[in-house]
Amino acid sequence: MLKLENINLYYDGIHALKDVSLEVPEGKVISLIGSNGAGKTSTLRTISGLSKPKSGKITFKDQDLLKVAPEKLVNMGIVQVPEGRRVFAPMSVYENLELGAYLRKDKDGIEKDLQRVFKRFPRLDERRKQMAGTLSGGEQQMLAMGRALMSGPKVLLLDEPSMGLAPILVREIFDIISELNQLGITILLVEQNAKMALSIADYAYVLETGKIVLEGKGEDLAESDEIQKAYLGG
């Protein structure tokens, strides 16, 4: 469904992505793992159009994404939950969710999705009038995901959803990701937490200093020696 071919991205003179190619088939969970600074966030930013690659091709259902304005991607169903949640801190939880549905015009559908989000994340319902900046890290991550769900995503790009969260919350976030996938949402998951990311991935890519160095089925990669050594502390 989503396909990157030989993407080269330069960032402040640094060759941040080197011939990155990856494929996200419909209905799957694809993980992109790698250490800090490997180019994971750059990959997502490039897909979302926030960074312009020097060369390469990105297609979504055979449509050239590099020719689409970044704010139009949401309409096509490509929705990103950025690194560090990036909730709108001075706005209420409710307003944050409303902004997720910014481009939608189907009032009934929005209301239905809102109820769905509140049902899945009761904490957000309790705190709907609270400023997003006052939420805990885990709640902010839920808000960021709820906000993305309000856009009606077909592909969800998740950037380090487990970052800075307590282990029990990490578990919950990954449960939610699997749940969303079962609802039919395709997922591209970027993570430093290789163990968790591989455990739910149908297929995974390993990024190292801007290059894809390894790829394979989630469970195969989790067992491979290289991954064990480099990322799983085995």
Add this chain to the structure above:
Amino acid sequence: MKNALLFYGVYNRKGVSMDIFIQQVINGLSLGSIYALIALGYTMVYGIIKLINFAHGEIYMIGAYIGFFAITSMGLGFIPALIIAMIGCAILGMAIEKIAYKPLRKSTRIAVLITAIGVSLFLQYTTVFFLRPEPRIFPKILTDGRFNIFGLKAYITYQQLTIFIVTILLVVLLQYIVHFTKTGKAMRAVAFDKDAATLMGINTNNIISITFAIGSALAGAAGVMVGVYYSAINPLMGIMPGLKAFVAAVLGGIGIIPGAFTGGMIMGVIEAMVSGYGNSLYRDAVAFLILIIILIFKPTGLFGKSEREKV
């Protein structure tokens, strides 16, 4: 008898000083309304693209001229002239943003700031060139008259009352737009985090454009009302009120809308007090003294909180 006279004298002096005080507050609030309207534009633009738009005072000046021509050439009344000036300034503001600032979106902030000063001078002297440098007398379109306040020897003129009411209406409308409309929410989102807003599908360029339009429309309204109030306008009239409104925005906390309104009102009242009790020659000095004091003791302004991010 002597005691009685003395008592009368004291009472009388007290009464007079109360009259003067109330009168200065009234004068200050109407002047403050003007500063507040201009300061709102400063603060909104700063909030969304972190630019002190030094051409903002010139938008206010051009608003005054649009109002002037709407009244003199087209024979319009106060309200239609006000609306036309607001629309004209909104278009001007958007055009300035598109031509001068948007190409510099990825440049350093100082580059945009210097451009803003350039735009300011450009507008001043283009106006001088085409509309002549000498002041023009703004026609009287509001009937003269005044109300007595609480039986004191203090008065509020119809002009002052109009300025005050129009300002309050515009500020209420602005608050409504910013807090309850989709565009307003998008404005706040863009002001907080442009990339995250883009990821929501918000066209940040459009929102920035709308912000310039609204801020400039408010300045245009201020321009027309100043014409009505002081009855003379000239091409360089935007410099000082522009700077003072900037001080007002900083005083309230730049980027914060209620702060700009409050800051404007405080500046107006302080200026009126300095003129009424001290020496009106010092009023400009006092305005900038406030800026210096704020920058030393509370750079975030009265309403500003120091930013604290939560991980």
